[in-house]
Amino acid sequence: MASILLLVVLLAAVVSVAVLIRPQRASTFEFYLAGRRVGVVTNACAICGDYFSAASFLGVAAAVYASGLDGMWYATGFAAGFVPVLLFIAAPLRRFGEFSIPDFLGRRLESHSVRLTSVAIVQLIILAYLVPQAVASGIIWELFVGHGVGDLSPYATGVVISTAAIMLMVALGGMRGTTWTQAVQFLLLLAIFVWLAIVVVGSGFSYPDALRELSSRPLANPSDSGGGWRLEPVVNRLHPEEAAFFGEPGGQYDQLGQFALILSLALGTAGLPHIMNRYFTSPTGTAARMTTVWVVGLAGLFYILAVLLGTAARSIIADVAAELPWVGALTTGGVLRVPEYALLVLGQIFGGRAGLGLIAVGALVAVLSTIAGLLLASAASWGHDIYERYINPNATQGQALWAGRAAVAVVAVLSAGLALGVRPEALTGQFPSIVATMVTWAFALAGSALTPVFILAIWWRRTTGPGAVAGMITGTAVAVVMCAAGLLHNDADYAQVLMTPTFVSAPCAAAATVAVSLLSRPPADVDRIWLRMHGTAADRRAVRLARLTVAGFGGRNGERR
Structure with a gap:
């Protein structure tokens, strides 16, 4: 009962904060962009709260x-994802200054087809990202609370309650409420990680010693082969004739698989709608760039702690499984059957039920924060880019807001429905972390369909609307086909590469964009567009002054009007 009460209080607090700090004047500008008055550090913390999802909080430690x-490649790819954003995207994107990715691409390329195509792809990415968050909320509830509400199972209860609470928060609070909530949520996540790391290290845990001890014997994980759970050796992907070891590469990926995973995560970040939309809330392009610098530093710290704690869990849980019956019930041969339980179990070992509750709250906060950003991005895509522009161009502010809120409800219900069909324990033996793996698919789709077009639209003047449409469709098609083939042939050696397809699909998207752009006509006003994205403040002032000067003179010989 205390567990349920704690989670209910958390959910109520999240919704209350979002509602209390929502803007008093309802407008789409405030609902989607928070009035473009979000400071650098606040926005950096909000982006981290948005980005450090269940895949980061539970999934990276679970993969390690x-x-x-090989689980560290997730941490590497997630952290490296903001480097291309910092170098190529953040400042020009904010200078152009729109509401969303479809809005940016549609106006940059002056194409309705680009806007509509990107809306469809954005919704697909959001849905692919939402489902693993809902799955994670079910896993958390199942371990922490242990029983459901009414006729629902514990897993289903977690999915339904968390989705409903965050849907309410986004619909009522908008971007301003969501921003401050996510910033606070990130600080809570980081504090929980720091607490657990301090407690673990204080107990005598040594990372070098644990790594050496874990690597002294072949890596083995639980597998349900039909006759019950048992430990089975992990296949060495680099050297199939040799055993896999914890501290050596090859436990999950071969060389191509490692490269494909990191590239998918790094490129995928730049195409995530809920992350890129946050840059439109910065007051200036410089602020957007500085925000990214802060995010890179915070991400590095966060993922270092995640890797440390994942290693600690592997070492400590195996040592206490025989002594603590409740740990033994979750393990086979001292190894957890569901890797996502790693931090949760570690929290209970060192903090009792209160420690488990703290980790569960942190994990649920990570889920809620990311779901909030995704739902807000979905609302901007449907409400602003479709409803206001095509369905009801004369819509009032109130009508536009209700359209966005309706989109939030529809997408949330759909994602929860898909998550209810997932059975995490049945998939445990197939992936190092089902949550991290499912999120990777969303990254792969974003990096294949949007990132190549995004970068070309920002840095290649010759990019055209038809070229962008061709690139987005090509990237999406190649990524979906490869991921589907990987799932259908999951036992094959090449399956992991197929399920991280960006190294193939992104070049295909870029090639299609370039080829079709060369055969079509670029926007007529590309010089003005280019100056808007890349010109300095001095450049823009000089252009305005030149226009005023020209306007002040008339006649063929420069006579003043």
């Missing part, structure tokens, strides 16, 4: 727990 060094 299950596959050792």
Whole structure:
């Protein structure tokens, strides 16, 4: 009962904060962009709260727990994702200054087809990202609370309650309420990670010693082969004739698979709608760039702690499984059957029920924060880019807001419905972390369909609307086909590469964009567009002064009017 009460209080607090700090004047500008008055540090913390989802809080530690060094590639890819954003995207995107990715691409390329195509792809990415968050909320509830509400199972209860609470928060609070809530949520996540790391290290845990001890014997994980759970050796992807070890590469990916995973995560970040939309809330392009610098630093700290704790869980849980019956019930041969339980179990080992509750709250906060950003991005895409522009161009502010809120409800219900069809324990043996793996698919789709077109639209003047449409469709098609083939042939050695398809699909998208752009006509006003994205403040002042000067003179010989 205390567990349920704690989670209910958390959910109520999240919704209350969003509602209390919502803008008093209802407008789409405030609802989607928070009036473009979000400061650098606040926005950086909000982006981290948006980005550090269940895949980061539970999934990275789970991947390290299950596959050792190969799990670190998730941390590397997630952290590296903001480097291309910093170098190529953040400042020009904010200078152009729109509401969303479809809005930016549609206006940059002066094409309705681009806007509509990107809306469809954005919704697909959002849905692919939402489902693993809902799955994670079910996993958390199942372990922490242990029983459902009414006829619902514990897993289903977690999915339904968390989705409903965050849907309410976004619909009522908008971007301003969501921004401050996510910033606070990130600080809570980081504090929980720091607390657990301090407690673990204070107990005598040594990372070098644990890594050496874990690497002294072959890596083995639980597998349900039909006759019950048992430990089975992990296949070494780099050297199939040799055993896999915790501290060596090959526990999950071969060389191509490692490269494909990191590239998918790094490129995918730049195409995530809920992350890129946050840059439109910065007051200036410089502020957007500085925000990204802060995010890179905070991400590095966060993922270092995640890797440390994943390793600690593998070492400590195996040592206490025989002594603590409740740990033994979750393990086979001292290894957790569901890797996502790693941090939750570690929290209970060192903090009792209160420690488990703290980790569960942190994990649920990570889920809620990311779901909030995704739903807000969905609302901007449907409400602003479709409803206001095509369905009801004369809509009042109130009508536009209700359209966005309706989109939030529809997408939330759909994602929850899909998550209810997932059975995490049945998929545990197939992936190092089901949550991190499912999020990777969303990254792969974003990096294939949007990032190549995004970068070309910002840095290649010759990019055209038809070219962008061709690129987005090509990237999406190649990524979906490869991921589907990987799932259908999951036992094959090449399956992991197929399920991280960006190294193939992104070049295909870029090639299609360039080829079709060369055969079509670019926007007529490309010089003005280019200056808007890349010109300095001095450049823009000089252009305005030149226009005023020209306007002040008339006649063929420069006579003043």
